[in-house]
Amino acid sequence: MSEKIREKGKEYSRFLETLTFEQIAYENEVSYRNAQAEFSRFVDSFEVGICYLCEKPLTSFSKKLPCPHWLLKPKGFKKNDLPAVAQKHGFYQIQSFLRWVANQDKFARNINDLSEEGTGKLFEVTIKWKNIEWAFSCAESDYQGHATSQYSKHQHYHFQMRLDNRPFINYSDFHLPFSEMDIINIEAMRARPEKMTQRFLFGEGMNDLLSDETVEHIVNTSVPLDMEDEAMFKLNTIAIADEGKTISGDDLYALIQEAKAKGVTVASLMHKLPNARTQVIVAPGLGVVEQAPRGRKSDA
Template sequence: MDPEAFEKMLESLGPEEIDRRNQIQHELNVQEYERFKDSYSRGECYLCGKPFKTISKEKPCLHWLLRRCKFKAKDFPKLYREFDYHQMESYLRWIANEERFQGNINDLKDERSEKKVFQTTIQWKNIKWTFECSESDYQGHEGTKSDFPHFHFQMRIEERPFLKFNSHHIPFSERDLFNLDLVREKPDIVHHDFGPGGSGMQEAVEIEPQDIVENTTLCEDEAEATYHIQTMIKADKEPISGDAIAAMAEESRKTGKPMASLVQKYLGESVQGSTVVSPSESVPKIAKRTARKRNNQ
């Protein structure tokens, strides 16, 4: 089914039936995520039911990418022949969010090249995975061995390369292409995500700044933070009391509330304040793929 046919199908269903189907799918996704979390807490993979430390070459499983087993780079094709792009990225997003919610997944549109269909770096413990697809990858490189829609994947362990971007041209499944075409061509009617545990920094920064300020708590360790919150305060008339600033800082330290959420309580309406919420410095940078140099003939 192409995007146009899918849109017509949705129109024929009506809003109530669409809501009903969305709710059923959401409940199924939540149940799957709960199975994942339960298995993860035991150090097991919910897909195959085996500990992360085990590997069976006859039965490829995505937990190999956690490198807790004797997974080798040469075995990677076995994985992408068994699992498609959406399955791979969903799984690794869920894994990363068990360590730090959203802050371990950099899918920020502002940091992505305009020439990329997608570009996401995911971090978990000492591993970083990056999914990348350019427009030319999506169309297939005509006249080459990779003349089919595909994406690239990088895996680094302790910042050392384990799987390189250009080592594999990974084909999209038919389901991948259908989902990606829908999102690209019908963004007004289709929203795609990676399940209840798959959100990254793009969703994090789309939350209203005031809601972030009022509902977040401070992290003692910057490496665990999702946001960086900076507040600037300017007095209209009277000088700002040093005692008030000290009291505000003390409550912030004791309660974990950001100082930005305490400005009105301690300084009242006599000050002008502005708060800037941005991704934490500890959010992994999106890994970039460098173009191969071609030798002139």
């Protein structure tokens, strides 16, 4: 059965190859507008404590209506209720919902999906909201399915949940199956990554903010914070003196004072440093949620 579903994904990727640039642009615009309308419904409902999916209070729990809002830990939700949510709602829908929730608090910084902070798995993301932290993990062997047991032979992912930094659901507790649509989308992305990429509109995380296209904007628009542990970005600057030249301490001091006076980062002014070549390295700040790595014991 899984092979048939995967073939559907490959067929979809071949269909994407037949589309013209104009057709792709049109489909992207339609997808964006649909996502925008759905996100608007989410926000309107979330602000008054209602789940836009089941139209019940976010504090409600009923075993008859599995819903992603259960992961906000309403009274009555236990870890063994998780498979029911995963069965009804796919990997992408659950993750999109949690990303939207997290971005209502602090945009992007509560979603760490940076590949360089992961362990090389297919999917690794940690999401935080208030006192709750969720993490998704899927290695290649998970996606292919393990032959070691009945519970893990299907294509699956792992999920972790922490409450007040205490374990509530561990990665090793469940092998959550991907839905048919999940697999179709994943197969299409794997077959034609240049045609189809993973995006979570309005649920953007640090991977979207930290890219080659955004670094210059970050350097030029960031402002220094007194509370370093709240910072979204950390800017490190390397200055190398030109051959036969030296870097003046007075010039550096002048730049620091200018940055303070203008309320900008020193990094944004370093290009003005005489007799030097400079490079600014942008990294996640201390205010960004740390990824929750999945250890060897829970990789199965």
